[in-house]
Amino acid sequence: MVNIIxxxxxxxxxxxxxxxxxxxxGLSNWWTEETEGDERVGEKITFTFRSExxxxxxxxxxxxxxxxxxxxxxxxxxSGPDEWIGTxxxxxxxxxxxxxxxxxxxxxxxxxxxxxxxxxMKWAVFLLSLREYVETGKGKPSPRDLKIDNxx
Amino acid sequence: MVNIIxxxxxxxxxxxxxxxxxxxxGLSNWWTEETEGDERVGEKITFTFRSExxxxxxxxxxxxxxxxxxxxxxxxxxSGPDEWIGTxxxxxxxxxxxxxxxxxxxxxxxxxxxxxxxxxMKWAVFLLSLREYVETGKGKPSPRDLKIDNxx
Numbered sequence: 326m327v328n329i330i331x332x333x334x335x336x337x338x339x340x341x342x343x344x345x346x347x348x349x350x351g352l353s354n355w356w357t358e359e360t361e362g363d364e365r366v367g368e369k370i371t372f373t374f375r376s377e378x379x380x381x382x383x384x385x386x387x388x389x390x391x392x393x394x395x396x397x398x399x400x401x402x403x404s405g406p407d408e409w410i411g412t413x414x415x416x417x418x419x420x421x422x423x424x425x426x427x428x429x430x431x432x433x434x435x436x437x438x439x440x441x442x443x444x445x446m447k448w449a450v451f452l453l454s455l456r457e458y459v460e461t462g463k464g465k466p467s468p469r470d471l472k473i474d475n476x477x
Numbered sequence: 478m479v480n481i482i483x484x485x486x487x488x489x490x491x492x493x494x495x496x497x498x499x500x501x502x503g504l505s506n507w508w509t510e511e512t513e514g515d516e517r518v519g520e521k522i523t524f525t526f527r528s529e530x531x532x533x534x535x536x537x538x539x540x541x542x543x544x545x546x547x548x549x550x551x552x553x554x555x556s557g558p559d560e561w562i563g564t565x566x567x568x569x570x571x572x573x574x575x576x577x578x579x580x581x582x583x584x585x586x587x588x589x590x591x592x593x594x595x596x597x598m599k600w601a602v603f604l605l606s607l608r609e610y611v612e613t614g615k616g617k618p619s620p621r622d623l624k625i626d627n628x629x
Binding site: 423 | 481484485
């Protein structure tokens with residue numbers, strides 16, 4: 326199995342970081358503005374990504390599998406790109422020095438493909454958006470996200 | 478074996494991207510200002526990272542293993558952090574649409590550790606610096622690099 330795993334530090338409280346990762350409002354401020362659904366365990370959140378002209382470029386649904394306040398989150402991808410279905414998205418929080426450290430994972434890809442490399446880079450850019458949102462109140466969610474290559 | 482693999486697109490020529498990845502001058506403009514050595518195949522390049530106060534925070538040496546102009550580069554890490562020794566750094570270039578696509582790899586880590594996750598995020602930030610340097614003439618090499626967590 327192939328995993329994308331990144332580490333970022335955020336100067337804020339664990340409560341604020343957890344809120345940004347676990348609520349519809351929080352997620353819509355750093356990943357995609359079009360975040361809809363029910364954020365509770367066992368329920369489903371749908372994320373839609375559009376081009377600047379409004380066409381849908383990607384859409385995926387995550388089932389919320391674990392939610393441990395200020396500690397960790399696990400989602401399971403139940404629809405979206407073929408390569409994503411069955412993968413898990415994980416966030417683990419800890420306090421180190423004056424930062425909340427987030428270990429982000431997009432785990433259990435069946436194989437390493439070029440799309441995995443694209444997603445790895447893109448997740449890093451969205452984690453910078455997460456940090457910016459939590460620290461300053463303003464992130465760069467889709468469709469205002471930083472583009473990284475010819476796929477987005 | 479664990480691999481970090483990212484994909485980024487740069488609006489420039491393959492020559493310019495290759496130059497930024499394969500020459501002492503190019504590397505010192507996006508990875509670390511303190512890049513020294515001999516850029517030819519079989520030779521060694523040393524990269525030094527310092528804190529803002531001048532202390533050495535990290536230093537690694539790469540042996541240039543392959544250099545195929547406008548196509549790919551392979552380095553082998555011969556000294557540096559324990560986890561890096563024996564790993565390979567790879568860059569593969571291709572033209573797609575109006576961009577040069579770089580598939581970056583930091584391959585063959587013995588295991589996934591927290592430091593791998595730090596390096597994965599840090600490499601993404603340095604690839605943004607590479608793109609900025611090639612497209613605008615000004616990157617963000619160490620020690621002016623974007624810090625991502627409590628380790629740097």
